Amino acid sequence: MSGPTRGWLSAAGIASGFSPCPVPLRGRDRSRPYTRMATLTSNLSPLTSFANLLHISYMEYIKSKIRDVNDFPKKGIVFKDLTTVFKDAKALHQIGEELAALYRDKGVTKVVGIESRGFIGGAIAAFELNAGFVPVRKPGKLPADTLQASYDKEYGKDVIEIHRDAINEDDVVVIHDDVLATGGTMAAAYNLVKSMNPKKIYINFIIELSALDGRRNLPAEAEVTSLIVC
Ligand code: AMP
Numbered sequence: 001m002s003g004p005t006r007g008w009l010s011a012a013g014i015a016s017g018f019s020p021c022p023v024p025l026r027g028r029d030r031s032r033p034y035t036r037m038a039t040l041t042s043n044l045s046p047l048t049s050f051a052n053l054l055h056i057s058y059m060e061y062i063k064s065k066i067r068d069v070n071d072f073p074k075k076g077i078v079f080k081d082l083t084t085v086f087k088d089a090k091a092l093h094q095i096g097e098e099l100a101a102l103y104r105d106k107g108v109t110k111v112v113g114i115e116s117r118g119f120i121g122g123a124i125a126a127f128e129l130n131a132g133f134v135p136v137r138k139p140g141k142l143p144a145d146t147l148q149a150s151y152d153k154e155y156g157k158d159v160i161e162i163h164r165d166a167i168n169e170d171d172v173v174v175i176h177d178d179v180l181a182t183g184g185t186m187a188a189a190y191n192l193v194k195s196m197n198p199k200k201i202y203i204n205f206i207i208e209l210s211a212l213d214g215r216r217n218l219p220a221e222a223e224v225t226s227l228i229v230c
Pocket of ligand 1: 078079080117178180182184185186
């Protein structure tokens, strides 16, 4: 079994056990998603420690708004529902702040959001970063000339599309989706964006389901960041 369906199924296993969902710190070790609280007390200036404590409390607030829905979309699956995060003004605002803080100094010109839940965080990030927004959509939804990428699912393949003129060689791109499960969808989106030769591509998720190790399916050269790791 591979692709998104495996993601759904395995997520059920994770969510039924204890999942601490650590929050990556600000200021150092962003690339290490499993940083724990103990790190806060060592090697950091008091100011950085305080900033990290504030950051953690904001992220804990966002985490507290995630709703686990059992048996959706199939029996045995635990769905990480972010509608309960997005409907909360404080949590939604904080997601914007976090995304802006992550990419503010990177010269981002376009944020690519993956249909459909990736449109929400993606559009917020684009607004915060003064960047453009580009949708990656299911086949037949985009009106003009498109590029397509296919990826494996449990049975057969799935296809996503992007407008052929969406990205150019001067762009610095963040590709955003709500949840990293197996990584199949994001890997396909990355290939689409890469084929248009932007200067740099960053990958971002709100939630990463670490037990599925979706990162192994993402390109090694990509800088991958998740706000919350479960
Ligand atoms: P992936 O397996 O990483 O390709 O995930 C495919 C898509 O399914 C992603 O866009 C996720 O948003 C979504 N997804 C997969 N598993 C879950 C889950 N447990 N909760 C919420 N969304 C999920």
